[in-house]
Amino acid sequence: xxxxxxxxxxxxxxxxxxxxxxxxxxxxxxxxxxxxxxxxxxxxxxxxxxxxxxxxxxxxxxxxxxxxxxxxxxxxxxxxxxxxxxxxxxxxxxxxxxxxxxxxxxxxxxxxxxxxxxxxxxxxxxxxxxxxxxxxxxxxxxxxxxxxxxxxxxxxxxxxxxxxxxxxxxxxxxxxxxxxxxxxxxxxxxxxxx
Numbered sequence: 466x467x468x469x470x471x472x473x474x475x476x477x478x479x480x481x482x483x484x485x486x487x488x489x490x491x492x493x494x495x496x497x498x499x500x501x502x503x504x505x506x507x508x509x510x511x512x513x514x515x516x517x518x519x520x521x522x523x524x525x526x527x528x529x530x531x532x533x534x535x536x537x538x539x540x541x542x543x544x545x546x547x548x549x550x551x552x553x554x555x556x557x558x559x560x561x562x563x564x565x566x567x568x569x570x571x572x573x574x575x576x577x578x579x580x581x582x583x584x585x586x587x588x589x590x591x592x593x594x595x596x597x598x599x600x601x602x603x604x605x606x607x608x609x610x611x612x613x614x615x616x617x618x619x620x621x622x623x624x625x626x627x628x629x630x631x632x633x634x635x636x637x638x639x640x641x642x643x644x645x646x647x648x649x650x651x652x653x654x655x656x657x658x659x
Contacts, residue, residue, distance in 0.1 A: 467524070471510040477503060482526065484511060493526035494547075496554035502528035516547050525551065535559045542584075542591045549579050566592050598627040614639070617651040626659055634658035 470493065472486030479500050483490045493511055495503075503509055511526035512533045525547055527533040532554060539550040539562075553562060556577040565573040566589055574585040599622070614635055621631035638646065638654035646654070 466515045467513045469510055469512045470524075470526070472508065474503065474506055474509045482509075482511070484509060484526075491524060493524045494551060495526045496532070496551050497556075498532060498554050498558060499526060499528040514547075523547070527554075532559045535563060538592055538595060539588070542588050544584055544587060552579050553577050563596055567596050569593065613646065613648050613651060616648045617655060620648070620652055621655060621659070630659060631655065 470484050470486050470491050472484045472491075474482060475485045475490060476483035477500070479495075479497055481492060481494045482500075482503070483492055485491075493513060495511075499511070511528070512530050513527070514525045514533060514537065516523045516525060525536065527536060536547075536550050536554060539545050539553055540547055545553075557565075557573070561573070564570070569589050571582070571585045571589065574580055574588060575582060580588075617635050617638075618628070618631050621634065622628055626634075634655035635651060637658045638651050642650060642654050
């Protein structure tokens with residue numbers, strides 16, 4: 466529902482922040498990773514995910530799009546809820562989590578509070594292939610001033626195509642249509658190659 470909230474950071478503690486945007490103060494649960502990323506900022510842009518339950522609507526906030534994407538992967542695994550996902554992101558960095566899952570490092574994953582042997586195995590089993598397909602650069606936030614190729618690559622990855630295949634398809638599209646393609650033209654040509 467909310468992609469991000471950009472506003473004045475009115476309160477910050479390791480568990481949550483309050484961001485004022487448009488006269489409304491949003492209570493947003495955060496990980497320690499996000500807490501350290503915010504530093505002493507007066508304004509912030511926090512990428513959010515809204516968890517709706519019968520008795521509560523809870524906002525979770527992340528310092529960047531990559532952390533939110535990893536969080537959504539984590540909570541897609543049976544037995545891992547939003548609070549456990551947040552605990553995981555608070556215990557070790559998103560990059561360390563991704564690397565541990567891709568490499569099947571069960572001991573590192575089990576060191577996280579609330580993750581036992583079965584949960585660690587389930588995380589590796591269900592997410593290893595997904596995270597391998599996305600590639601190691603998937604946790605890096607997309608730069609704001611993208612080139613046409615970067616925008617097209619980002620769009621293809623958002624559509625669910627793997628990064629390596631998308632890069633190859635975009636390179637083929639450039640060979641076919643030349644360097645002066647618009648983003649739309651490049652994506653259409655790339656989709657024909659996928």
